Amino acid sequence: MPTSSIPALLARLRPLGFTRAARAHFNLPPAALVEAALCRVEGVLTDTGALMCDTGKFTGRSPKDRFIVRDAITEDSVWWGDINIPFGPDKFDELHQKMVDYLEDKELYVREGYAGAHPAAQLKLRVVTELAWHNLFCYNLFLRPAETADTSWLADFSIICAPGFLADPAVDGTRQANFAILNFTKKLILIGGTAYAGEMKKGIFGVLNFLLPHTQDTLPMHCSANIGARGDAAVFFGLSGTGKTTLSTDPNRHLVGDDEHGWLPGQGGIFNFEGGCYAKVIDLAADKEPEIWQAIRFGSIVENTRFVPGTRTVDYANKSVTENTRTAYPIDYIPNIAVPSVGPVPTHIFFLTADATGVLPPLSKLDKSHAMYHFLSGYTAKVAGTEMGILEPQATFSACFGAVFLPLHPTRYAEMLGEKMDEHPVSVWLVNTGWTGGGYGVGSRMKLGYTRALITAALTGQLDEVKFRPHPIFGVQVPGAVPGIPTELLDPRRTWVNKAAYDQAASTLANKFVANFEKYAAAASPDIMAGAPLVAEPVGQVLVG
Known part of the structure; x- marks a missing residue:
């Protein structure tokens, strides 16, 4: 779908605090997102057509900088401690407004999808990203609505992800400049200061780990x-x-x-939360993991990898950036899958x-x-x-x-x-x-x-x-x-x-x-x-x- 009119997009973004947007794109297809990422120098193409991107300073999640807003919903239910670190509601609101102010002058990429392949336990998502390749990551990892589907719904949960926005720990209450904060009352995840895409995927997993035992006995x-x-x-x-x-x-x-x-409870069986795979690729070889090897093609992403010198061929043995090199691709890039992604x-x-x-x-x-x-x-x-x-x-x-x-x-x-x-x-x-x-x-x-x-x-x-x-x-x-x-x-x-x-x-x-x-x-x-x-x-x- 081409870039939407700003008024139409603002209707979707207004619940997230946006009152204006300089330029925004809505549910762009993979080819358009790859083109945008290349034009914006967010990545390069490999010889298999995959988009190679770097995540910058953070090549993995930062657990010590993941917070949950402590309020009436979470106070007596969350397991507080080193894993679930409390964050103040007022500080969240202030940080949220700062992020919106930062992004309103930027080119934005908006994606709508959902988590949960079973109709009985689906979470409608709206994601606003600063980077085009992050939007492609969300296309790959979250479940994709049919092209004809109406996604003008009010999202069950949303993500605002802005790697270029840095928090001021002394003012904003974070530990350092990067952060990932879950707010179950506002139904919103804020991610800033880190370009590691896995923070978005795992943020929604954390949301489901909280909601499903409560609401679905799942x-x-x-x-x-x-x-x-x-x-x-x-x-x-x-x-x-x-x-x-x-x-x-x-x-x-x-x-x-x-x-x-x-x-699910009773005879409901199991279901996939996601629409894609986020696999490690360190030392990946075609003979050892042929399905993953063949899935790394146009539309896929490889993170923090390096080329064989003088080529566009990925050197999967190269650990110079991190051992946590990864690929993100839609699950249907794997040949032998269950359709839909549910089971008994x-x-x-x-x-x-x-x-x-x-x-x-x-x-x-x-x-x-x-x-x-x-x-x-x-x-x-x-x-x-x-x-x-x-x-x-x-x-x-x-x-x-x-x-x-x-x-x-x-x-x-x-x-x-x-x-x-x-x-x-x-x-x-x-x-x-x-x-x-x-x-x-x-x-x-x-x-x-x-x-x-x-x-x-x-x-x-x-x-x-x-x-x-x-x-x-x-x-x-x-x-x-x-x-x-x-x-x-x-x-x-x-x-x-x-x-x-x-x-x-x-x-x-x-x-x-x-x-x-x-x-x-x-x-x-x-x-x-x-x-x-x-x-x-x-x-x-x-x-x-």
Whole structure:
């Protein structure tokens, strides 16, 4: 759609505080946004036609600069602390007016879309961006109304994103010049001082994480999801580096989505929040992740990447800007997707962890208590080289595999998961995509082929008749045999040359779980606490014969 008349656009922008606009564009198609971004020198084209852009100083989200307005709606419901930092309503209003004053003299890009592929839980969005490529990002990541759809509605939530606007911390109440502030009363997100596009995507995810449990009795999930040929749905939780995107993108299953989903009450099933994918591309290779590789074409965006010298070919191994290089593309750039992006009640849930200690089994089954406990723990490990200052593996815990996006207390989401398990015959699995035969530096990384085979065995019912035994410390149920998998691999202790070293490592990891869980213990039910690991002296038990 070409540039709209200013009066027509002002009718849409007036609820956001705009009384005038110098020049504004409404719902431009991708080709026009790419052209605008190139003319404004916001990016360059790669040899596949993708738009390459830099996000400037911030190459990732800035969690310490994310705020929620503390008012009558949020006062008694938000889990306040280091993750959900309170912001004053008056300061928000003042900052909002400053941003509007700043933008009214700029060329603006307005986009209307929605989040939530299921009609029962849709959030109508209006986004105002200072940058053309940010508007293309929103086109790719949010759900796109039909071209003939009337979008003159009053938005359920809006975003104003102005990377060029810098806050004055001493006056505006922010920590520094950049900020992302959610206001549930005004139904508005303000983002300034940062060009990292993911702040917009995750801002709306935070909104849904607050609203859906309240208004729809729907469980929001930071996960990927797919559907098999039999119509069976599976969801995959996992922090960065655990293989969530890779393992959920299966040529034999239809992708529902790669990052954010909701689980409706009753028989409502699951649905994608988004209309696109925002995948990491560091070390991307055509043979390893062909679907993502082929999706990076005209209309797609690549962030903070660099070219092979003398070419327009992206060097995906280049980490000179950041390891958090990414691509953003519409989900229909992936060939094997579910249309629409909805699915039935899941029959399988996978918690993915890259355990650098080599302690956890490659696959184990969780009962309700262990599922809620591990969901609340959200464990993985960072290894040397992934971040500055990390010289040895570090245990990392993120509640519900996405703590930084949870406005409510994490136990609320865990209890909802437990209720879903009571209501439906869903199997929950813990999958270690990390190390075996020893920890990082001693053992070896789990082969991707083995991990895929283990997940396939679970999905296809090959483990229905297999005998399981409990892990002596973590209590999870470990299969005695899996077709195509070496038996000794299933019991991690058997893969270690030094059994005593395994016992000590297992005990140390268990203590880290317990120490991390202390902040939830007061609010956690006895049912959740029953899933905690034992922290007594290692017992040296062998799981499988």
